[in-house]
Amino acid sequence: MSGFDRPRFLWAVTGLVYVFLFAPIFVVVLFSFNGAKSLQVLDGLSLRWYEEFWRDESLRESLVASIEIAAITTLAATALGTGLALGTIRSRTRTARGAALFLLIPLVTPEIVAGVSAFVLFAQVGIALSLTTVVLAHITFSISYVTIVVRGRLAAMGSELEEAALDLGATPWQAVRLVTLPALWPAILAAAMIVFALSFDDFVLSFFTTGESPQPLPVRIYSALRFGISPTINAVGTLMLVVSLFFIALAVLLPRLLGRRESGLAVLTGSRTA
Amino acid sequence: MTGAFWRRFLVPGALWLIVFFAIPFGITIAISLGEPTELGGVLYGFNPGNYADALDPLFAPVLLRSVGYAAATAAICLLVGYPVAYCIARYGGRYKHALIAAVLLPFLTNYLVRTYAWVALLADEGLVNRFVGEPIGFLNTPWAVIGGLVYGYLGYMILPIYASLERMDPSLIEAGKDLYGSPRQTFWHVTWPQTRAGVLAGGVLVFLPSVGDFVSAQLLGGPDTYMIGNLIQQQFYGADNWPFGAALTVVLMAFLMIFMIFYLRGSQERREALA
């Protein structure tokens, strides 16, 4: 073995990366409980910034708005995305193959392009910007995420289950309803949780499609930032982190909790070992 | 169950994407060929001049800078991300899954809040400057922006590399050690070729969003570090020159599409070569 102790060096690098990744988050969370109004000095722990957040009516409205947007987006995107998944992975027609390629484009579209396009659509068609326009934009860019997650699961499942259903006397519609969708359920749920987190966290799209009030929380954070950093933002930021983490955790754990053998991680990555 | 039966399911989703994605982009292209009016609106026409403006010496550097920052970001992500992915994959043992999940977790949370966290740390009245005598201007520099981009997208590099390492057959490394002797040689001749696809995927996943990013530049940089994203945003909020903004948007999209096509062609060829 050479003198260069590889594992130790690699672990050192990895450790540094972990610090790099989590330190800023840790600082934000820590200072959200800061007793003093400072970003440099920690003076006792208190919940005053959370109280300030709660007292601020418009911030509260923004929180509620973000949740509403995420919820509606999740429902719609999951339904539309699952349809696209079913339609493109089991069908070999030209339409299906074209759709399969087409739906990949939103995934590689930079958010700013998406935001501009959405903004321009609403402006030219004459729809005033509001929470509705935010929802419409969010749905549009969440659909493809649902599709790839669900498609991965469909591909792994293979069509034998549906054939077995047909063999036993089910019509194609019955097969989808009674066999395909139940088997797909963990993947659909995992995708839904991801969409919720993505929508709740989204900034760029929301920025271009939001109305005056209420605005989604990330947009509020951004506007507040233009005026300099304030500890209340730490509180809001921490809250947002907690919500995202919660939904990601659900995405991974729910399938397991519902009594399926595979964990969400396996469902999302299509692997058989996670 | 025929293809025609299944095809029905994709109709609602496809229609939605056409109405809310394809058509708006079409409108954007139309606007890019128009003229701005005083009221901030658009007069449709055929003015490719907006594209000429985009490539104008005044604005071309912005595009180049975006590509440059994105490339630097991808390079740094590779240098930092590969060792981490390798370490977890090879030496993680039982904790492998927890470790990789922990690394990826931040990237599933709010990008804005995370970038803001760096602002909180690096700002003149931020935490880092408290420990340094005189406040150093960390912000408003290219490295701050690149750092922010790395912080935003590192996970997208780590994941594909980790996945490709996991897919590798560990006995290949053993065989390589027998064959090549030194760990360095084994790495270059055995591990690296197997993970090249993951590295490329990671590179694309980091590079593409970075080019169009504007959060990092906005929060961590200044006018000297403007990226194309900031420029586009300006045209719609402030400069009120929608056609120019639209042209920039189309240029950005076209650049990325071409890049993607080359990447997909390349990976197709690589897959066929292996088959």
Added chain:
Amino acid sequence: MSECAVELDAVTKRFGDFTAVDDLTLRIGRGEFFSLLGPSGCGKTTTLRIIAGFEQPTGGGVRLDGADVARVPPYRRNVNTVFQSYALFEHLDVAENVAFGLRRRKVPKAEIAQRVGEALELVSLGSRASDRPSQLSGGMRQRVALARALVNRPSVLLLDEPLGALDLQLRKQMQVELKRIQREVGITFVYVTHDQEEALAMSDRIAVMCDGVIQQLGQPEEIYEHPGKAFVAGFIGISNLLPATAANGGVRIGTGALIPAPVPDGIAHGTDVHLSVRPEKLLVDEVEDGMASVEGTIAERVYMGTATQLIIELAPGARLVALEQNTARARADDRWELGDRVRIGWWPEHGQVLR
């Protein structure tokens, strides 16, 4: 009503340029245990899927119980399939899995409960009715798949390599079980496998397939003892294939010697043929008058437990494999050493002359 459960008439199936099934004609009788045997890619599974209705033939016709089923989808055919991967519905328990087909046909609840109970008893899984498939072992899942298919009382049961995933012991057990169940229930079984021992042990008749074509069709003994083609001889069991030329009353092998063997009508003098003899038909150093025989040297001895394979070299490159049982009376190891010169004989009628 026709005598045949399944009739395939000149069925062809093409996938693009590839012909999976080529002009196949077949008649399977009621209550028969019929096997489609062949290597991977020979078209046996495609043929099965055509009978089930999952593939439409490119040409030719399919009749089930005398009726043309060209326009009948799988869910309206009186045929059920046991899939290679079992395809159990993980979100339903065992009883619901088995009841699935009955529910689709709107069978009354009481009857469903009764028939499901019977089906599970038939496969000895009565006690596991409320378990989930994920809680069962591979062998049990296979039996659930079987019960799920049989409970519908189809006129034909299709089985696609159902025992492939089981280990050897379990497979042997299930072979006996399946045969027993088939006899008890009396349903026509169409069984796809690549395992020739399995096919020989279980079937009433076997169709040996290769490249989408039936190479030989007949009863197991017929196929084993009298293979009609070199492919069949080589695929089923081990066979010795000696290149030879057809002559009067026999064949001439490489050494020039004339070996007595039954030459079928239609093979002219001088045609290049193969002489096929099964290893167990070869007698080593026990040659009697009237037998065909050759001389050779023992090149290798392979101990296999119940028997010993002796590989005897006649001439460089020409080898015969003989099988000597390790009986209570004698062991091959005690009788012959490597390098021993021996005489091998067989009864002429055990030699097959194949093109």
